[in-house]
Structure formats: C-alpha cells, structure tokens
Amino acid sequence: MIDTLLSGHELHKTYGATPALAGAEFTVGAGEIVAIMGPSGSGKSTLLHCLAGIVRPDSGTIRYDGGDLTAMSDTQRSALRRSDFGFVFQFGQLVPELTCLENVALPLRLNAVKRKEAETKAREWMERLEVADLAGKRPGEISGGQGQRIAVARALVIRPRVVFADEPTGALDSLNGERVMKLLIEAARDTRAAVVLVTHESRIAAYSDREIVVRDGRSRDMARAT
Numbered sequence: 001m002i003d004t005l006l007s008g009h010e011l012h013k014t015y016g017a018t019p020a021l022a023g024a025e026f027t028v029g030a031g032e033i034v035a036i037m038g039p040s041g042s043g044k045s046t047l048l049h050c051l052a053g054i055v056r057p058d059s060g061t062i063r064y065d066g067g068d069l070t071a072m073s074d075t076q077r078s079a080l081r082r083s084d085f086g087f088v089f090q091f092g093q094l095v096p097e098l099t100c101l102e103n104v105a106l107p108l109r110l111n112a113v114k115r116k117e118a119e120t121k122a123r124e125w126m127e128r129l130e131v132a133d134l135a136g137k138r139p140g141e142i143s144g145g146q147g148q149r150i151a152v153a154r155a156l157v158i159r160p161r162v163v164f165a166d167e168p169t170g171a172l173d174s175l176n177g178e179r180v181m182k183l184l185i186e187a188a189r190d191t192r193a194a195v196v197l198v199t200h201e202s203r204i205a206a207y208s209d210r211e212i213v214v215r216d217g218r219s220r221d222m223a224r225a226t
C-alpha cells in the first residue's frame, strides 16, 4: 500500500454549457505511475490540468502532500508547480528562441539556480535521454522524437515529485513513442517521481502501474487483465 501523494475528489468543471468534469476521482501514490485513458473530449486533459493546479475546478478538493491545492492562491500554486511538478505535453512546447540546453535548464533557472550549475544538471539529463549532442541546437532544428526527449529532460531536471504527461507520445510514430515512454518511465522510477500520464494508446498505458478511464467527466478504476 503506497501513501497517497496527490488526489482529486468530486471534481467538477464546466466550460460555459460544456461539462468537462462531473465528479471525477483520482489518486496517485508517491512514485506511482497512473495512466488516464478515455475517449476524446471525455475530460482527461481537464483532469490533469486541475490536478496540476493549472485549472481551478468549480468544486471538489485536490490534496497534495497533505495540503489543499484548491485553497491555495494562484501565486502559491505557481510556486508549487515550479518546485515540485514536471510537465511533458504532446508537442514539446519548447521555447523556440532558446537552445535545447537552455530549454532543459530553464526550470532550474526559474527556481533561481545559477546558470552554470543549471546547465551542468541539464547536460546530465540530456545525456540520460540520449540527446546530449543537441545541446546547441534550437527546437526548430530537431525532430519530433528528439524534441520529446528534450521535453522529458526538462520535466525531470528539477527532480519533481510528480510528472504530468499529456499524450507525450501522441505526435510520434510507434517506435519513437515507445522509446520516449521507456526513457520517461525509467527516469521516473530512478528518481521516484509519480507520473500522471494521459494517453489514448493502451500500449502506452501498459507502462503504468494502474489505469483509470474517464468518460463524460467521470472516472473509474480499471482492473488490469493480467
């Protein structure tokens, strides 16, 4: 039994007349990898954004490490995201003006780590993700798969306690997708980071410890058939 690190309870969120979440439940333990599956428009990304403190739910509670995320101010939540959370999205979302090395070092720089130390750590993570040779290139000069590995390095560089990944392999072919997934999971296991992984693909979800399915803004646990 793992202690719960992050949980969402009775989460509701409506955009205009569109209900995105209608009583969703979620828990992830320290170091646990949970996949969120479900059809397009079912509320997966909204759930991830609420859990990460990016979107405020209309009602419900989100607890992280003993605290109440829903009771925090915007400033407190951004500070928490910078110090404790890592993010990987479908299309890298790297800063185009920065080199790959500067992109990976950026979360550390935002936490006031000095440039030299930040870049040393960034280089170590780029080596682990097998993209050290891209340090001086800009995101416009690399492939999609390389970009996602840079994005994974950037997510892990602060040694987050939770990595939020929304379709991290969604824009990659299956070979590159598997490669990025393996590297992400290995890095998360090594650093004991929990992972909240949104994916359409059951092959990608198979890397998780547990799967939940979201349908019409509601979630349920899936028993593994193994």
Ligand SMILES: Nc1ncnc2c1ncn2[C@@H]1O[C@H](COP(=O)(O)OP(=O)(O)OP(=O)(O)O)[C@@H](O)[C@H]1O
Residues within 6 Å of the ligand: 015, 018, 019, 020, 038, 039, 040, 041, 042, 043, 044, 045, 046, 047
């Ligand atoms: N910022 C927004 N403004 C208005 N409606 C939104 C917004 N974000 C999401 N929605 C709506 O909320 C519902 C849930 O959207 P969400 O993005 O969470 O789905 P999803 O499961 O991630 O879908 P996909 O698999 O296509 O990414 C959808 O009906 C969507 O149109």
Ligand SMILES: [Mg+2]
Residues within 6 Å of the ligand: 044, 045, 046, 166
């Ligand atoms: Mg989505």
